[in-house]
Amino acid sequence: MTLNIRVGHGFDVHPFAEGRKLILGGVDIPHQRGLAGHSDADVLYHALCDALLGAAGLGDIGHHFPDSDMQYKDADSARFVAATVSALSERGWTVGNVDVTVIAQEPKIAPHVAAMRERLAGLLLVDQSAVNIKATTTERLGYVGRKEGIAAHAVALISRRPG
Ligand SMILES: Nc1ccn([C@@H]2O[C@H](COP(=O)(O)O)[C@@H](O)[C@H]2O)c(=O)n1
Numbered sequence: 115m116t117l118n119i120r121v122g123h124g125f126d127v128h129p130f131a132e133g134r135k136l137i138l139g140g141v142d143i144p145h146q147r148g149l150a151g152h153s154d155a156d157v158l159y160h161a162l163c164d165a166l167l168g169a170a171g172l173g174d175i176g177h178h179f180p181d182s183d184m185q186y187k188d189a190d191s192a193r194f195v196a197a198t199v200s201a202l203s204e205r206g207w208t209v210g211n212v213d214v215t216v217i218a219q220e221p222k223i224a225p226h227v228a229a230m231r232e233r234l235a236g237l238l239l240v241d242q243s244a245v246n247i248k249a250t251t252t253e254r255l256g257y258v259g260r261k262e263g264i265a266a267h268a269v270a271l272i273s274r275r276p277g
């Protein structure tokens with residue numbers, strides 16, 4: 115039997131680095147440090163790409179956009195989300211809803227959630243109500259609690275396009 119809805123999960127972590135912008139969910143967040151990565155290190159978008167690719171059975175972000183490819187050096191990770199949505203669409207899938215948790219001791223994410231949702235809904239071609247973004251600290255425990263980096267989890271539901 116072929117299911118017409120699928121669910122996927124994604125997880126990503128990037129370490130803090132001096133001299134980098136902090137880009138989360140496509141939003142440039144004022145902060146004394148950014149995240150290190152081959153691309154712009156948007157950990158939220160990377161976790162989400164993995165959730166979408168996972169739901170469609172298409173592997174992961176590193177498979178589709180390898181960090182050995184210089185075209186992705188310092189890339190705006192919005193292009194990974196847009197390309198992932200296109201790859202799903204070519205296979206008859208549309209995004210149902212997504213839920214993302216950013217795990218960061220700092221900075222505060224909540225003031226930026228509205229802008230992130232608006233931007234992400236546009237990339238996913240869904241209503242903003244289908245995009246949930248939230249954040250938690252780890253109460254100072256572990257690598258996130260020591261402010262060594264930021265992690266993100268994402269889940270995505272996709273469904274077969276009617277017709
Ligand atoms: N980086 C973060 C972490 C948390 N928040 C918001 O604060 C609330 C409380 O977080 P706890 O980890 O202390 O439970 C959380 O629900 C978020 O609304 C944030 O904005 N940014």
Ligand SMILES: C[C@@]1(CO)OP(=O)(O)OP(=O)(O)OC[C@H]1O
Nearest residue numbers: 151152153160176179180181186
């Ligand atoms: C996005 C890619 C490609 O630029 O590199 P990074 O920015 O390092 O991010 P990561 O989460 O390791 O995902 C896979 C990569 O191939």
